[in-house]
Amino acid sequence: MWQGELADHWEPCHPFLRATSTLATWTFASIGASTCEVVEHDDGTLVAVDRLRGETFEVDRNDLVVYRLDVNALFTHLMNLIGGRTRFDAAMQNDSVRRIGQLPARLGAKTLHFSVRIDDASLLAAATELSGKQTIVLMVPTLRGCNCDIDAIADRFQVIITAADELFVATSNGITFDTAEISSLRFRLGLGEDSQVNYFRVVGQTREIQFNGKRISLPDSIGLWYLAEFLSRPHKTLDPVELEQARTGITARSSNSGTGERLDDETKRDYEAELIELREDIAEAERFNDPGRLEQLQTEFQKIADELTKSKGRDGQSRITTDAGKSRRNVRQQMQRDINKKIAPQHPELANHLLKAFKRSWMCYQPDEDAGWES
Incomplete structure (x- = not known):
């Protein structure tokens, strides 16, 4: 992109183009094609860094032009x-x-x-x-x-x-889109109009959330980050260790490294309640002769039952947890906290929807009806 191509529109574009400084090479009208890296300090002053010559010097914003923008x-x-x-x-x-x-x-x-x-x-x-x-x-x-x-x-x-x-x-945080x-x-x-679309978006350091026509804005957080991952993949069970790694960039030590009880008491109670509900759903699927739903429910039931079985040894005592168990607890607690303390006060309907959709498993978002979440 050249200044000449934008002609009289160059000045109106400056604010937008300056926000793309990491994507552009800057130069100065006074020195032609010499390319420099431009750094803007907190007080608004600009310093040019000429890495080829090993020099730095102050410049005026009016001297700056885009030499090449990486489209x-x-x-x-x-x-x-x-x-x-x-x-x-x-x-x-x-x-x-x-x-x-x-x-x-x-x-x-x-x-x-x-x-x-x-x-x-x-x-x-x-x-x-x-x-x-x-x-x-x-x-x-x-x-x-x-x-x-x-x-x-x-x-x-x-x-x-x-x-x-x-x-x-x-x-100040870069570029974002105008809703x-x-x-x-x-x-x-x-x-x-966009007013009826359900979305869970990041705008700068804020989550812009809209559900059933009501919009709220919340400071972004770990729990909201996890929620966004689940909402983008409904009815899919996500691996808690992979979720933590994706968020932090830190690889877990080992799936066999011990960190405490495999499942805490609250998680066990949740799992046992899920099994009761699943038994009722399985019986209903059998009555209505729905083989597809029956197979899905039975698979889910067996997965939870196996997890409970693995949590105890032959002597009936709780086994030591793996990183997966610790990650599962961390993800669940972060999401529960944000649903109850951040979302519920501003949007009770959305909080109830989420709690119901995660009732069977905190590692799978399972709404009764597709909410059609968009990013």
Whole structure:
């Protein structure tokens, strides 16, 4: 991305581009193509680091221009924020337009393209080339000062034009997405408003949560991180050791290393209650001649029964736990604490839904009805 390509739109794009400093190489108008790494201090002063010459010197923000922006790295980062998938392998006749990938399901999994040129003629040319049976989203750095009729382009070519500096916003913690703009984009794509979508998203250091039309914001935490993992994979039993490793990056010592009782009393009581409920469900599946559900329930029953059996030795005494048992307890306690102390006071309906869905096993999110959680 060159300053010349953005022309008069360069200044409005500066806040967005400065938030991508780790993805860009910076230079200064006064020294041409000399590339430097720019560090911004807490007091707002900027220091340039010229690693080739081993020099550092203060610079003014107005002297900075982007010499090269790594578009692949930038859009991989942006797509990860909204849960989309990157794909850069589609060649275009128009060399200023390139395919980025697929937007997430809540945005219709539409194909996303990016154009650095935002003058009327370039946008019209891009829309003409991209037009087809499937709606395409064309992202541009900004639409400020653009006189092109984007609604007319959408009607004629089925190309929805959106601005990166509106969909994504720069904060002190980097880049995050604007939920209102996501909702607006859904509406423009004919998917309706975003108000009824259930989501459990990270925005900066906050969890934006919406369930059955009610939205809450909570400081992100360990328990909420675990909950997000389970909600993204309903009806799938997750390994607690792998969950802890994914969150911390620390590998457990060994599945056989002893750390205390295999199952604590609370977990045993939970398991025993689950077995009682499962017996009732199994009997119901047998009455209604439902072999698929019966097999699933019997498998789940045997898994819990085996875990209880393994927790005691031949003498009836509790066995020493493994890292799996300790991890299971840690994950369960973190999630229980956050559901009861953070979610319940602000959203009792969601807390009740989660407690019911985890009633059989804290290692498997099993809602009675699919909540359709989106990232």
